[in-house]
Amino acid sequence: MSAAKTPRKPAGGKQPAPRRKPARDEAVHPAARPFLWLLSDGVRKGFMYVVGLGALVFIGLDFVIPRHAHFGFEAWKGFFAVFGFLAFSFVVLAGWPLRALTGRPEDYYPESREDD
Amino acid sequence: MTELLSSPFNPAWAILAAGLLIALLPWHQGRKALMLAGPVVALVLWLKMNAFGSYEHVQIDSIGAALTAFRFDGLSRIWGLVFIIAAFLNALYALHERDWVQDAMSVLYGGAAMAAVFAGDLITLFIFWEITAFTSVFLIWRTGTAAARNAGLRYLVMHVGSGVLLLAGAVLLHAQTGSWAFGHIGLEAGLAGWLIFIGFGIKAAFPLLHTWLEDAYPKATISGAVVLSAFTTKMAVYALARGFAGTEMLIYIGAVMTAFPVFFAVIENDLRRVLSFSINNQLGFMVVGIGVGTAMGVNGAAAHAFADVIFKALLFMSMGAVLLRTGTTKASELGGLFRSMPFSALFCLIGAGSISAFPFLSAFVTKSLILAAVADEGHWVVWLVLVFASAGVLEHAGIKIPYFSFFAHDRGWRVKEAPWNMLAAMGLASFLCIFIGVNHQWLYALMPFGNDFEPYTPGHIVGQMQLLLAAIFAFALLMRLGWYPAEKRMTILDVDWFWRKPGKAFVQWLYAISARLWAQFMRGLGWVADQGSSMLAATLSPGGSLSRSLPAGILAAVTAAVLTLALLAVYMAR
Numbered sequence: 239m240s241a242a243k244t245p246r247k248p249a250g251g252k253q254p255a256p257r258r259k260p261a262r263d264e265a266v267h268p269a270a271r272p273f274l275w276l277l278s279d280g281v282r283k284g285f286m287y288v289v290g291l292g293a294l295v296f297i298g299l300d301f302v303i304p305r306h307a308h309f310g311f312e313a314w315k316g317f318f319a320v321f322g323f324l325a326f327s328f329v330v331l332a333g334w335p336l337r338a339l340t341g342r343p344e345d346y347y348p349e350s351r352e353d354d
Numbered sequence: 355m356t357e358l359l360s361s362p363f364n365p366a367w368a369i370l371a372a373g374l375l376i377a378l379l380p381w382h383q384g385r386k387a388l389m390l391a392g393p394v395v396a397l398v399l400w401l402k403m404n405a406f407g408s409y410e411h412v413q414i415d416s417i418g419a420a421l422t423a424f425r426f427d428g429l430s431r432i433w434g435l436v437f438i439i440a441a442f443l444n445a446l447y448a449l450h451e452r453d454w455v456q457d458a459m460s461v462l463y464g465g466a467a468m469a470a471v472f473a474g475d476l477i478t479l480f481i482f483w484e485i486t487a488f489t490s491v492f493l494i495w496r497t498g499t500a501a502a503r504n505a506g507l508r509y510l511v512m513h514v515g516s517g518v519l520l521l522a523g524a525v526l527l528h529a530q531t532g533s534w535a536f537g538h539i540g541l542e543a544g545l546a547g548w549l550i551f552i553g554f555g556i557k558a559a560f561p562l563l564h565t566w567l568e569d570a571y572p573k574a575t576i577s578g579a580v581v582l583s584a585f586t587t588k589m590a591v592y593a594l595a596r597g598f599a600g601t602e603m604l605i606y607i608g609a610v611m612t613a614f615p616v617f618f619a620v621i622e623n624d625l626r627r628v629l630s631f632s633i634n635n636q637l638g639f640m641v642v643g644i645g646v647g648t649a650m651g652v653n654g655a656a657a658h659a660f661a662d663v664i665f666k667a668l669l670f671m672s673m674g675a676v677l678l679r680t681g682t683t684k685a686s687e688l689g690g691l692f693r694s695m696p697f698s699a700l701f702c703l704i705g706a707g708s709i710s711a712f713p714f715l716s717a718f719v720t721k722s723l724i725l726a727a728v729a730d731e732g733h734w735v736v737w738l739v740l741v742f743a744s745a746g747v748l749e750h751a752g753i754k755i756p757y758f759s760f761f762a763h764d765r766g767w768r769v770k771e772a773p774w775n776m777l778a779a780m781g782l783a784s785f786l787c788i789f790i791g792v793n794h795q796w797l798y799a800l801m802p803f804g805n806d807f808e809p810y811t812p813g814h815i816v817g818q819m820q821l822l823l824a825a826i827f828a829f830a831l832l833m834r835l836g837w838y839p840a841e842k843r844m845t846i847l848d849v850d851w852f853w854r855k856p857g858k859a860f861v862q863w864l865y866a867i868s869a870r871l872w873a874q875f876m877r878g879l880g881w882v883a884d885q886g887s888s889m890l891a892a893t894l895s896p897g898g899s900l901s902r903s904l905p906a907g908i909l910a911a912v913t914a915a916v917l918t919l920a921l922l923a924v925y926m927a928r
Contacts, residue, residue: 265768270696277692277761286830293823296816305813308729309737318741322821325745326828333620333839340847341621347845347854352500 293319362409364424365396365434366472369441369465377458385457389445392461396438396468403431408474419534422474428802429656433471433592435800436660437464439786440584440667447671447779448577456496460581463489467585471592475534476524476550479593483520483557486586487513493578494570502573508850509570512563513586516556523549539597551598557590558641559634561610565850567634568618572626572683576674579626583666587633588659591640595655595802600647605728608645609739611638616746621839622846625683625755626673629666632709632751635743636662642740643724646731649803654723656802661716661790665708668783669755672702675772675780676759685754685841690764695771699760701780708787710752711744711818716787718818719794719809726807745825752822753829758841 266274275281297316307313345351372392376385403426410423426434441464448460463486470482487510494506526546528534541547552563559567571582598604615631615638622628636658643655675698676691677683692699704715711717721744728737771777790797798805832838 266693267696267771270693273696274693277690277764286827286834289823289830290827293820293827296820296823299816300820303812303816305817306811308726308732309734316820318817318820319824321738321741322745322824323828325742326749326825327832329616329746329749330620330828330832330838332617336617337621337839337842337844337846340618341842341844342847344843344845346847347501349501349504350845 293323362403362407362424362426363399364410364469364472365399365438366424366465366469368392368395368399369438369461369468373458373462373465376454376461382452382454385454386445386449389448389457389461390442392465393438393442393445396441397435400431400434400438406431414477417477419475419477421478421534423469423478424472425474426472429592429596429652430471432656432660432800432802433588434468436588436663437468437471437585440464440581440663441468443664443667443671443779443783444577444581444584446782447580447674447776449775450773451577453496453575455492456575456578459489459492460578463493463581464585467589470589474536476520476527476536477534479536480517480521480524483589484514484517486589487517490582490586493582494574496575496578497573499573505570505573509566512556512566516553519549519553519556523547523551523553536596538599541598541601541603551601554590554593554597555607557586558594559587559590559611559637560607560641561614562849564611564634565848568627568630568848569850571630571633572624576677580667580670580674583629583633583670584663587637588663591637591644591655591659594641595644595652599644599652601645604641604645605733605736606645608638608641608643609736611635611641612743613638613739613746616743616750618846618848619746619750619754622750623685623841623843625685625688625759626670626677627846628685628750628754629669629673632669632747633666635747635750636666636709638743639721639724639740642736643727646724646727646733648727648731650723650730650805650807651727653798653801653803653805653807654720654727657720657723657797658717660797660800661708661720661787664783664786664790665705665716668701668705668780668787669709669751671776671780671783672698672705673755673759675776678772678776679769680767683759684843685758686843688759688765688767689762690760691767691769692760693764694767694769695760697777698772698780699756701777701784702756702760704784704787706752706756708791710748710822712822713810713815713818714788714791716790718791719797720790722809722814722818723805723807741821745821748822748825749829753826 297319300315305313311317369392372388372395376388379385379388406427408422408425412421412423413419414421441461444460444464448457451457466482466485466489470479470486473479473482491506491510491513494502494509496502523546524534526549527539527543530543530546539547539550541551543550556563556566567587571579574582594604612635615634619628619631619635622631640655640658640662643651643653643658645651673683675695676688679695680688680691682688708715708717711721725737725740728740772780794809798807829838
C-alpha cells in the first residue's frame with residue numbers, strides 16, 4: 239500500500255521537474271471552492287469597471303425616476319454618486335497625512351512591550 | 355397563582371437571575387444552558403407584556419424615594435427586545451468557551467443594561483448603570499494581557515465617573531423638583547441637567563469622552579468584544595433619548611461623532627479597533643436623531659440602535675472568529691481567509707452590507723429615518739455631514755473589514771472554519787439583518803412613536819445605490835492607483851495620548867517631586883529633632899550646663915516657673 243504512494247524515479251536517474259502549484263488547494267474549504275474564480279485576477283481587474291458601470295446606470299436612472307429632494311442641491315442629477323465618490327476619496331486620501339501625524343511604532347505605549 | 359403568572363414581570367430579572375446562578379454553579383454545561391435559557395425566559399416575559407405601564411414599585415422612606423423598577427413603554431420596549439436578542443446571540447456565540455468568570459459577568463452585564471433600560475427612576479438607573487461598569491470590565495481583563503489590564507482600569511475610571519456624575523445630577527435634580535423620576539431632563543435643568551448629560555455622554559462616547567471605547571473594546575476577549583458592542587453605548591443612547599430628546603446641542607455632537615472616526619478607521623490596522631471606531635460613528639447617527647427630537651428623529655435613533663446592536667455584533671463575531679482561528683485581527687497580517695472560512699466571510703459581508711445601508715439590509719430602513727428627520731428640520735449642513743459619514747462607513751466597515759480579512763492578498767492562512775455555535779450565532783444575526791431590511795414594517799411597529807415613513811421608494815433606492823456604487827468605484831480606483839494607504843503595523847494615537855503620555859509623565863514628575871520634598875522635609879525634621887535632643891542633653895543631662903554651672907536656687911526657680919507655666923496652660927485650655 240505504501241509502495242503505491244511512493245513516486246517512481248524517472249529512468250536515467252534524472253531528478254523530476256519541480257511540481258507546479260496544484261490546481262486545487264486541498265486545504266481550501268469545500269464550500270469556498272466553487273467561488274474561487276471570484277478571486278481571480280480577471281475578476282479583480284474587472285470589478286472596478288463593473289461597479290463603475292453600475293454607478294453610471296444609477297446615475298442614468300436619475301433622469302428617469304423622480305427623486306424626492308429636501309434641498310435644492312440634492313435634486314441635481316447624479317448628486318449622490320458625485321458626493322459619494324468625492325467623500326470616499328477624501329476620507330482615504332486624508333489617511334496619508336493623518337497617519338504621518340498620528341502613527342507611532344506598535345510598541346509606543348509601554349504596556350504593549352510588557353505583553354511582548 | 356394564575357394572577358401571579360399573568361402579572362407583569364421585568365424581563366431583566368430573568369437574565370440577572372441567570373447571571374447570579376451562573377456565578378454560583380460549578381457545572382460548565384449547566385452554566386451554558388442558563389446563558390441560553392435566561393434570554394429565552396426574558397423573551398417570553400417581554401412577549402407577555404400587552405400594555406404599557408409602570409410596575410414593581412418600591413418605597414424607600416429613608417431617602418423619600420418611590421422607585422419604579424419596571425417601566426414598559428414605547429421607548430423601553432424596543433430597547434428591551436434588542437437587548438434580549440443580543441444576550442441570546444452572545445450566549446450562543448460563546449457556547450464553546452470555558453470561562454466561568456466571563457460567562458457570569460457577560461450575563462450579569464446584559465441583565466443590568468436591560469434593568470437600566472426598564473428603570474423608571476434615577477436611583478434604579480444609577481444602580482444598574484454602575485453594575486454594567488463593574489461587570490463589563492471583566493470582559494476586558496479576562497484577556498489577561500498587561501494592555502488589557504491597563505485599558506480595563508482606564509475604562510473603569512471613566513465609567514464609574516459617569517455613574518458618579520449621574521448620581522450627583524440626580525441628587526441635585528431631586529433637590530430642585532422633589533422627584534427621582536427618570537423622564538425628560540434637558541439642559542434647562544441647570545447644573546443637574548449638565549451633570550447627567552455628561553454622565554450619559556461618557557457612556558455614549560461623545561467626542562473627547564470617547565477614548566475608552568477604542569482603547570478597551572479591541573483588547574477584550576473574543577466573545578467579550580461582542581457583548582460589549584451591544585449594551586453600554588446603546589444603553590446610553592436610550593438614556594439620552596429618554597432624558598434629552600430635542601436638545602439641539604446633540605445634533606452637532608452627533609454630527610462630529612459620525613465624521614471624525616471615519617478618518618481614523620482608514621489608517622487603523624487592528625480590525626476590531628476599526629469596528630470600535632465604527633461604533634462611535636453609528637452612535638453619532640443615533641445622537642443626531644435624538645437631538646432633532648421629533649417623532650421621526652427619536653424613532654430613527656431607536657430603530658437604528660436596534661439594527662446596530664445586531665449588525666455590529668455580527669461584525670464583531672466575524673472578527674472574533676478570525677481572531678480565534680488565526681490569533682490576530684491585524685489587517686497587515688490577514689487576507690485570503692475566504693478560502694478557509696467561507697461561511698464566516700459570507701456572514702461578515704452581510705454585516706458589512708447592513709451597516710453600509712444596502713437596500714434590503716437593516717440600516718437602509720433605519721438610517722434613512724434619521725437623515726429624513728434631519729432634512730425635515732432643514733439642517734442641511736448636518737445632513738451633508740451624515741451623507742459624508744455614510745460613505746465613510748462604507749469605507750471602513752463595509753469594505754475594509756471584509757476585504758482585508760477574507761479577500762485581498764492570500765497570506766497563506768489555511769485554518770478551520772469557525773466552530774458551529776459561532777456560525778449559528780452569526781447566521782442568526784445575518785438572518786435578522788435581512789429580515790429587518792425586508793420586513794421593515796415589523797420594526798417600525800415597535801418604534802416609540804407612530805411612523806408612516808416608506809424607505810423603499812424608487813428615488814431613495816436610486817440615490818443610495820449611486821452613493822454606494824460610486825464610493826466602491828472610488829475604492830477600486832484608489833487601490834488600482836496605489837493611493838490607498840497600505841495596512842501597516844502601528845499604533846494610531848487618539849486624544850487619550852494627552853493623559854497616557856504627557857499626562858502620565860506629569861503625574862510621575864509630580865510624584866517624584868513630592869517624594870523628594872517629603873524626603874527633604876523628613877530630613878529637616880530629623881535635623882531639628884537631633885539639634886533639639888542634643889541641646890536638651892547638653893542642658894539637662896547630669897553633665898549638662900544646668901547641672902554644672904547654675905546654682906541650685908536658680909535651677910529650682912526655673913523648674914518652678916516651668917511648672918507654673920504648664921499649670922496656667924492647662925487651666926487656659928479648659
